Amino acid sequence: MQYFTSDTHFFHKDLLGMNDFAPRPFANVEEMNQTIIDNWNARVAPTDTVYHLGDIALYFTRPAVKSDEAVAEVLSQLNGHLELIKGNHDSRALFKYLAAHNPVDHGQEKYTFHDVGALIKYDHRQYYMTHYPMMLGIVKQIVNLHGHIHHYAVPVKENINVGVDTPETRYLKEQVPFGTPFSTSEIEEMVTGKAKEFQDKQ
Template structure:
């Protein structure tokens, strides 16, 4: 098994996203090339990638061409701009609307870190009071980060157009001021 990565909101092929999000690219072709380069700079062939939606807004042919260049086993959490991806489900390890990932991590309680993955931000989620993380996209860095919440926007607009590894996500979560609302075992 390879490493685990998270990302969202690439919007491959979407020229207007450059203007909407003030992305530093002159054209959609430049943006797509750079996003592919940054993806592959971090992700290797055997790595697992959890993409939290809005992967591409382009033709089936252009979508296939981009997918052929991306490293990793891609798991897609459906966003609001994934019609082309939904017509190409076989290109993914799986496609889901929502997912609760369990990552083996000996530094966590019970040796597992739970992560709720959804395209959209939630104020609370299953296990939020017990240290479960929540990663989301969609907002393109427009929502304020809550320091006392174990959640944040994993979208490329928030992370210099790079995906983040599990360890990078963990480091961000460790900076949060969140504390459990009750003692373990208490209900």
């Protein structure tokens, strides 16, 4: 199975509490981190693949390698093979650390790295996955899955925000717990729901 998520922002204490950007009503980052881990693992099996579209964590300490170690420890608790697309808060040092400490999990390395994006095909459609939303122009059967903007939905029907804070879960029949990666069927629900909303406005 394939799943999709973005902007987990592990350790990002400034996001805690209620706000308009990314409301996260947790007492501390440990509670937030564990909630994401638990909800992720409740859905994702060890042999599944999760496309993480950037901004894995925001954590700085001295020496800097200690923060990389802490982020790696959290990621090691997540089920599945992780296809990591670099976000604006993902440092080159973190990716280098993860690459140097890349465990073999169920016959393959746990992490694969993408600097800009990744493209996969699904049921006669293509998902072009990037951290930042991309303006693709008039295209058929190509959907841009992205993160970065948290609470906001790009006013383009071919763009779907898959971040943990996305408002585009309003297109889903059933809501998923915070931090749960989205399935392909849920992505398709978002695509269909957003397209219908645009059609109804015309």
